[in-house]
Amino acid sequence: PDFLLSDFNTLRVLGHGNGGTVYEVRHRRTAAVFALKMVRADVSLRHQVQREVDILRRTVGCRHVVRFHSLVRTPSADVALLLENMDRGSTDALLRRRGRRPFPELALAAVARQALLGLAELHSRQIVHRDIKPANLLVNSAGEVKIADFGVGKVLLRSLDPCDSYVGTCAYMSPERLDSVTYGADYDPYAADVWSLGLAVLELHQGHFPLLPEGVPPDWAALMVAICLGEAKGVLPEGAASDEFRAFIDCCLRKESGKRWSVAELLGHPFVSGADRDESKQALRDFLQDNSDESPVLKEPRKLGQIPPISI
């Protein structure tokens, strides 16, 4: 069924992305709560939104990908995506909310396993995410972890738009992908997603971006050196983490993409498969308990911005 913007009340702001704002909304008639992603769909973003919707439609049925319900019609034909509400937000926001206190390893086993399951679901549909990072791994109070944000995802086996090759967050890009940005070489996009996931999990373990010293704002040159020349192993010296965790990170962050483990192999890695599922989910739920810094509920439902029309 088609929804109208007026079918919903806005409860609070969940986050801001490149394209617009994400609100928590309640469906007036059923009281069901969703996330509503408004996209400022000016001409330059039209293509991106269209692709995101396209990809989201192909992910229906993926248990570890944030569920897309429908497009919402708005009076001015603005673009709004009705999404499953992930009520604990992103792992990135969680980290900040908790004063950058690292995630315990047991909780990270739940994050890594579910994010890998999400990647497996996407990769089996020939979708690469290309922007895996803590801000795009969302959690809910049931301890579920799902992959979000397909703004720069790409369906393979389609005519590729050369302008798309430079998007994504370069901090989480694999060495071979950075090479491809510089030299235009081909790379395996599935293995590149694995690198980004390994780096994201390592960031949650360290509490800050792991390849640069804490507090250093990432600039392009420093990042290139850290990613292409640095050794991820140096980040986790013996004793800094369990052997299983260090081995897991090593398997994700191998510089040569051919030596990096695949998603299927990583799902069988002792760090992920050895942890008791219920216990690790519980550890994640415990970590989620503190919600002191949740954004306040809006006093009045806010009028959602007027943005120019787009046809999808």
Ligand code: ADP
């Ligand atoms: P963009 O594509 O513009 O970068 P995102 O989809 O990444 O936007 O959303 C921005 C932020 O909004 C996320 O980091 C997250 O905190 C929040 N958010 C997005 N989708 C949801 C959702 N389904 N449930 C809860 N929070 C969400």
